[in-house]
Amino acid sequence: MSDLRSVTKAGRRADSILEELEHAIVVGEFVDGDRLDEMKLCERFGVSRTPLREVFQKLAAAGLLDLIPRRGAFVRHPAFVELVEMFEVMAELEAMCGRLAGRRMTQAMLNEIKESAAGCEAALKRGESNEYYRENERFHHLIYEASGNAFLAAEASRLHKRLKSIRRMQLLARGRMEQSMAEHRGIVAAFQSGTADEAAAALRLHVSIQGEKFNDLIASYSKRPVAKAV
Amino acid sequence: MSDLRSVTKAGRRADSILEELEHAIVVGEFVDGDRLDEMKLCERFGVSRTPLREVFQKLAAAGLLDLIPRRGAFVRHPAFVELVEMFEVMAELEAMCGRLAGRRMTQAMLNEIKESAAGCEAALKRGESNEYYRENERFHHLIYEASGNAFLAAEASRLHKRLKSIRRMQLLARGRMEQSMAEHRGIVAAFQSGTADEAAAALRLHVSIQGEKFNDLIASYSKRPVAKAV
DNA sequence: AAGAGGAATTTTGTATACAAGATTATTGAC
DNA sequence: GTCAATAATCTTGTATACAAAATTCCTCTT
Structure with missing residues (x-):
């Protein structure tokens, strides 16, 4: 000591x-x-x-x-209900980023996002959850930036950071990495050839699922106080 | 001194x-x-x-x-583009509050909102812009709370506060109070007998118009630095 | 005369000292 | 023995003192 x-x-x-x-x-x-x-x-x-x-x-x-x-x-650890509320807001902010990005982003930005998604794929194939986690961060932040609204991007990043520890825990859950990746593919596809609203929906779903998975996770901890799980 | x-x-x-x-x-x-x-x-x-x-x-x-x-x-005064960005996010947050409130709020909450709208009407009739401003604040905060998401309500309040000074300026613009009130009626109507998505749309429009009006306001100040107008 | 280098001064960042409120312990009464 | 009141202790909030960095100003050189 x-x-x-x-x-x-x-x-x-x-x-x-x-x-x-x-x-x-x-x-x-x-x-x-x-x-x-x-x-x-x-x-x-x-x-x-x-x-x-x-x-x-x-x-x-x-x-x-x-x-x-x-x-x-x-x-002050957020209570369970507060975390659910935060996920609800996060889903909406990400959806908004997606909608704006779908309308505003340049080809160069889309290429960067696709590249990041490819990085996620690579990490998944190698089963490197830490690397996946890192590349996943980049993927989301690129979308925030692509919204073309710097204030929104900052707010989204702030909340994203606050939910970080939970996100990390989730990737350890069996099958979550694969599912996350599938959702990423859907998001990229929406950007590539869908409407802005489709991109928004894909992102909203992606975050909502995280919220639900978090719910499952907590349930599996049963008696354990929520604070510990955070 | x-x-x-x-x-x-x-x-x-x-x-x-x-x-x-x-x-x-x-x-x-x-x-x-x-x-x-x-x-x-x-x-x-x-x-x-x-x-x-x-x-x-x-x-x-x-x-x-x-x-x-x-x-x-x-x-650090927000630059013009940043304010536009903030309004864009505010519109979405208020829309989200409206959508959730439309789905979740109790009759008692709706009554309170209607009562607040009535207060706005009264202030408008008497041409009291300060009173209208105050009651308008209450109207919006009630909707935030009615969303049933305390975290969202806090975030919306925070951003609302940040845009406060601009909102106040706008009410001085000719005809803005009447228009604002008309929008409020539309919001209440949506809560009363419309869908949650209609309520969301009404609130999004209400805030978007504020953003546009702010735009006009700035334009009328022409050469004056933005910082002063904030 | 203009610019570079360095000393003097200002200003920020941090430690310590002190004041006031909150908590705990002790003593006394019932 | 328990409760209340008061004293002792601890903790927070604020002021001041000191250290280090940045800025300014001056001098000296080219």
């Missing part, structure tokens, strides 16, 4: 503290409702309270913490 | 500093690209740099400031 701390102390900047604390929260080191002890975290990261509290602010803005005046910072 | 400062110093809490600074930015006291001087603002609000910097963080999270490391806080 002492050597770990020295490593921690070494070249740690504010950004990496944010990332590490965010990771710790998402990964479940802190469960829902836990109060974060400023002094303990100061020691852990080797910084004073000032920068740590700035990190708190950022995490609170991202929705990972509740900052209650004069009480402290409390971790 | 001295007495003003004493008033300032009196019961000023961090939240009110945020509001006042936000107001100052939105109202155009600071134009796009201005760097906010920490010390000057500390004096103005009668606080030290620590709480002021927390306010900076919050404003940056809301998109009103750019925090550039080792350089400072810069006001």
Whole structure:
């Protein structure tokens, strides 16, 4: 532990503290409702309270913490219903990206998307779920960008990031990677030769299925508190 | 100025500093690209740099400031294209709220919405644009809530707030209040006796028109920099 | 005179110190 | 023994102090 701390102390900047604390929260080191002890975290990261509290602010803005005046910072894992709600919104945002992209994107953009889809295929064939995950990220972000609406792309990315950990878990579910890929093919086909509304529908479905699969996943964890699964 | 400062110093809490600074930015006291001087603002609000910097963080999270490391806080007014993009997303979010509300809302919720619409009618008859503005806010927020998706409602509210100042300006445009009211009637009618998709379409149109009217507004300002109009 | 280099000054980022509210523990009364 | 009140402790919020980076200004060289 002492050597770990020295490593921690070494070249740690504010950004990496944010990332590490965010990771710790998402990964479940802190469960829902836990109060974060400023002094303990100061020691852990080797910084004073000032920068740590700035990190708190950022995490609170991202929705990972509740900052209650004069009480402290409390971790806030989204409850099951909230996650379902988030997926519902995500489906609509992706559908919107798809509709706009279908109308606005250039051939070059479509080529890039097809290339990314091909990358997914390759990862799937090799059974590399990490690589698939990474290429899948790129696939979606390319579509966000292709919408031609930078604000929309940013909002979609933000929500996408918030649902990241769940998405990752899902790929481990048996058969999910194959199904995801099939959906990707449908999306590309819609872009290629379908209408904008078809592209929107394909993306909406793709995300909705993720939401449903997430539902299954939770159900299979049965008694386990939702917070842990996040 | 001295007495003003004493008033300032009196019961000023961090939240009110945020509001006042936000107001100052939105109202155009600071134009796009201005760097906010920490010390000057500390004096103005009668606080030290620590709480002021927390306010900076919050404003940056809301998109009103750019925090550039080792350089400072810069006001960031959305450019024209960005505002158009925001309206495009807002239209879709409101449409989604409308679609879900059309499917899920209770009679009690519909009654409340109708009551709010009636309030708008009353304000319109009396030509009270401020009252209309307030009741209009309520009308929209009720629809967000009626979607039954709390996350969506929060996101819609957030974006709605960001477009607030523009919405307010628009009501001053000749005939806009009447047109807005007519659109509201269409929305209520769709909820009352139409399909969920009709409600969605009515709301999408309502917001899209706002976006277009905003476009006209900007055009009428011609040479004036966009930042000022925000 | 114009530009490069460097010192002085400003400004940001972080640590620490202090004040005020919240929590916990202790003591006393019933 | 339990509850309440008050004191002690802890924690948060804010101010100040200090360190490091960036900017400005000056000087010196070509």
